[in-house]
Amino acid sequence: MNDATGMPQRVLVVGGSSDIARQILLLLARRRLVHVVLCGRDLAAMEEVAGELRRVGVSRAECLSLDLTEPGGLGELAEEATERLGEVDLALFSAGELGSAELEELDAARVSQMVASNFSGQAAIALELAKGLLRQGSGRLVFISSVAGVRVRRANFVYGAAKAGLDSFAIGLSEALRGTGVGVMIVRPGFVRTKMTAGLPAAPFSVGPQEVAAAVLAGLEEGREVVWVPAPLRLVFGLLRLLPQALWRRLPG
Ligand SMILES: NC(=O)c1ccc[n+]([C@@H]2O[C@H](COP(=O)([O-])OP(=O)(O)OC[C@H]3O[C@@H](n4cnc5c(N)ncnc54)[C@H](OP(=O)(O)O)[C@@H]3O)[C@@H](O)[C@H]2O)c1
Numbered sequence: 001m002n003d004a005t006g007m008p009q010r011v012l013v014v015g016g017s018s019d020i021a022r023q024i025l026l027l028l029a030r031r032r033l034v035h036v037v038l039c040g041r042d043l044a045a046m047e048e049v050a051g052e053l054r055r056v057g058v059s060r061a062e063c064l065s066l067d068l069t070e071p072g073g074l075g076e077l078a079e080e081a082t083e084r085l086g087e088v089d090l091a092l093f094s095a096g097e098l099g100s101a102e103l104e105e106l107d108a109a110r111v112s113q114m115v116a117s118n119f120s121g122q123a124a125i126a127l128e129l130a131k132g133l134l135r136q137g138s139g140r141l142v143f144i145s146s147v148a149g150v151r152v153r154r155a156n157f158v159y160g161a162a163k164a165g166l167d168s169f170a171i172g173l174s175e176a177l178r179g180t181g182v183g184v185m186i187v188r189p190g191f192v193r194t195k196m197t198a199g200l201p202a203a204p205f206s207v208g209p210q211e212v213a214a215a216v217l218a219g220l221e222e223g224r225e226v227v228w229v230p231a232p233l234r235l236v237f238g239l240l241r242l243l244p245q246a247l248w249r250r251l252p253g
Contacts, residue, residue: 006221007031008089008140012081012129013038014122015095016063017045019194020144023213024092025049029056031217037081039066040095068095068121069113078128087136090220091129093122093143093166098196101157111158118162123169130173133182142185142216143170147228150188150237154249174225185219187212188237189229205230 009032013021016038025036036053038046043063050061062084066077082088099114100106126141133139148156149163167186174184189212191203212229219227228234240248 006223007033007217008220009034010085010087011036011090011092012085012088013092013094014040014066014068014125015093015144016040016066017042017049018094018096018144019196020189020192020209020212021092021094022049022052023209024094024216025053025058026056027213027217029053029058033058035060035085037062037064037084039064039077039081041065041067068125069116071116071121071124074121074124075128078125078132082129082132088129088133088139090139091126091133091141093126093141095122096144096146096159096163096196098156098159101155101159106158114158115162115165118159119165119169120162122166126169126173130177130182134177134180137181140183140185140220141170141173142187142220143167144212145170145186145188147188147190147233147237151241151248183223183225185216185224185227187216187219187227187229188233190233192229205233205236 007028011025011028011033013036015021017040025033036058038050040046043065046063050063053061064077064081095117097114097117130141143166145167146163148160149167152160152164170184170186177184189207191197191206192212193202193206193208207230215227215229
C-alpha cells in the first residue's frame with residue numbers, strides 16, 4: 001500500500017543493480033519503503049544494494065536472479081517477485097545496456113540480446129505485472145526510458161531503437177490501464193553519469209543518478225505520466241524531433 005503521500009512501500013526492481021535504481025531506492029527509503037525485491041543478473045552487486053537499503057532502515061530487501069535475454073522464465077519471475085512482496089506498489093524498470101552500434105561488432109544474436117535487455121524482456125515482465133496490479137486495483141509501473149529513443153542516433157541506434165520500443169510500449173500500456181487505478185510513469189533522462197556511461201564524454205544537459213532519482217520522486221508525488229531529466233530536455237527534444245535528418249546527423253555526440 002502507498003503511504004499517505006503516495007510513496008510506495010513495496011517495490012520490485014527490474015535491473016536491480018542499476019545505479020539510477022539504487023538512488024531512487026535510497027530516496028524512497030527515506031520515506032516509507034518497507035520491502036524491496038531486486039531482480040537482475042549480478043547477484044553480488046544486488047546484495048550490496050540490498051544491504052545498503054537494510055542499513056538505512058528498509059525492513060526487507062531481497063534479490064532474485066533474472067536475465068532478460070532468457071524469455072522462458074519472465075512470467076515466472078513476475079509471479080515469484082509478486083508473491084514475495086504480497087502487494088506491489090511500484091514496479092521500476094531500470095535495466096538497460098548501451099551495447100555497440102558498430103556493424104562489425106553486431107550480429108543477429110547480439111541485436112536480439114540488446115533488444116531483449118532494453119525492451120522486449122522488460123515489456124514481457126511489465127505485462128504480467130500489470131495484470132497483477134489490475135487484480136490488486138492499485139500500483140504504479142515506472143519505466144526508465146531515454147531521450148535516445150525519442151530520436152534515434154547513428155551513435156547508439158540499436159539501444160535507441162530498443163528504448164523507442166520500450167517508451168512506446170509504456171505509452172500504450174498507460175492507455176490500456178487508464179481509469180483502472182493502476183498508473184504508468186515514463187522517465188526520459190538524457191546523459192546520466194552511471195556505470196553505463198563510464199568513460200564516455202558527457203553530453204550536454206548531463207546529470208547524476210541522484211538528479212534522476214529526485215525527479216522520479218517528484219513525478220510520483222505529483223502523479224506525473226512523463227518526466228524528462230533534466231526538465232529542459234522536453235523542449236530541446238521537442239525541437240530536435242523536427243530537425244531534418246540531414247541536419248540531425250551532423251549534430252555532435
Ligand atoms: N546512464 C544513462 O546515461 C542513461 C540515460 C537514459 C536512460 N538510461 C536508462 O536508465 C536505466 C538504468 O541505467 P543506469 O544508468 O542505472 O545503468 P546501469 O547502472 O548500468 O544499470 C543497468 C542495469 O541493467 C541491468 N541489465 C542489463 N542487461 C540485463 C539483462 N539482460 N538482464 C537483467 N538485467 C540486465 C544491468 O545488470 P548487469 O550488471 O547484469 O548488466 C544493470 O543492473 C536503463 O534502462 C538505461 O537505459 C540511462
